[in-house]
Amino acid sequence: MLNFIWVAFFISAFLAAVYQTIFVGSTEVWTEIIGATFVSAKTAFTVSINLTGILCLWIGLLKIAEASGLTNMLAKALSPLFKRIMPEIPANHPSLSSMIMNIAANMLGLDNAATPMGIKAMEQMQELNKSKDTASNSQIMFMVINSSAVTIIPITILMYRAEFGSVNPTAVFIPILLATSISTLCGFLSVAAIQRINIFNKVVMAYLLGFAAFIGLVIYGFNSMEPAERMRYSADFGNFILFGIMIGFIISGVVKKINVYETFIAGAKEGFEIAVRIIPYLVAMLVAIGVLRASGALDLVLLWLEKAIAFFGFSTDYVAALPTAIMKPLSGSGARAMMIETFQNYGVDSFSSFVASVVQGSTETTFYVLAVYFGAVKITKIRHALGCSLFADAVGITLAIVFARMFF
Secondary structure: OHHHHHHHHHHHHHHHHHHHHHHHOOOOHHHHHHHHHHHHHHHHHHHHHHHHHHHHHHHHHHHHHHHOOHHHHHHHHHHHHHHHHOOOOOOOOHHHHHHHHHHHHHHOOOHHHHHHHHHHHHHHHHOOOOOOOEOOHHHHHHHHHHHHOOOOOOHHHHHHHHHOOOOOHHHHHHHHHHHHHHHHHHHHHHHHHHHOOOOOOHHHHHHHHHHHHHHHHHHHHHHOOOHHHHHHHHHHHHHHHHHHHHHHHHHHHHHOOOOHHHHHHHHHHHHHHHHHHHHHHHHHHHHHHHHHHHOOHHHHHHHHHHHHHHHOOOOOOOHHHHHHHHHOOOOHHHHHHHHHHHHHHHOOOOHHHHHHHHHHHHOOOHHHHHHHHHHHOOOOEOOOHHHHHHHHHHHHHHHHHHHHHHHO
16 A cells, blocks of 8 residues: 555656646756755655654653553553453453553554554464454454554654744644544444444443543643643643653652663663664655655645635635645555645644644554554454544544644
């Protein structure tokens, strides 16, 4: 899928440039396209290098949490819920810890760190799967929760916004939290309905009601504030939680008497390796998007989208963020590149960039995740996994626009 998208970007850019040359008489478009390749490649490398420190920091901290037993504690806290929504998995099965680590990485917005843990969880669940080419109910439930990607601390998005000079990089924290939480809940409920899971069980209901109450309180509290105050408190609250998590991880390591520093360094090395692996993908996608925009093709698509939305009487001020929304289910690096492109062309603190940031944090790369995770265990029959995941994506994108408008 990503191969097709990448090639299509270049071919579309070439055809658009040919059209401009023949019918518009604009021959300078070829110079602009070549210039865009150099600029985009340099931007991709610079952004990737600057991302390295953030990845090293948070994966190092996650390593401390794992070594200190925090993830096992979280697994035990969630085991009553998992027992009822994934009855095929025995208590204390190793896949539970792997799923917790995967979900924790996704909650921190570290999608590249989450992938190895998610693949490990799928492999462990596959050992319990009697029909090896068909996804089990538990694997589908995990996949949908994973692909809806509840993001509590969107580390990489905050980093990108800071890198591009945002006055308030953490302003997107609460909108992302709300949009991603509700989309994950909708994804879970769609799977539960198909698999006929009794969500009215008192244990499941306790978790769901607690989750819903938390989201409801956040929405109520922030909705009662003035817009300027809402943005300021969103940033302050986000920063408080970020530092609180850091301190919590470190203290847990000290209490368990582990070598916190050495454990952090081991995790940071993994973060560095992940950052290096990102560079080629980001270069590839940013260059492809750069030539697409330089050729005028991307602007033409946005113009058509804007006209279609205006025809139905809706506001069009978020149209520039739609490329990120369209790309996100297909490719994480592609969506990230689209978001960065929006930052560059409209300004990081524009409404379009605000929407693109929230979209990036509230949905997941559904097709990529399903292809990688199911492909890793050679599952070809994914049943209702794709439909439920896309439903969660649609909810996440819609709410991203709604909450971005509410908080901007």
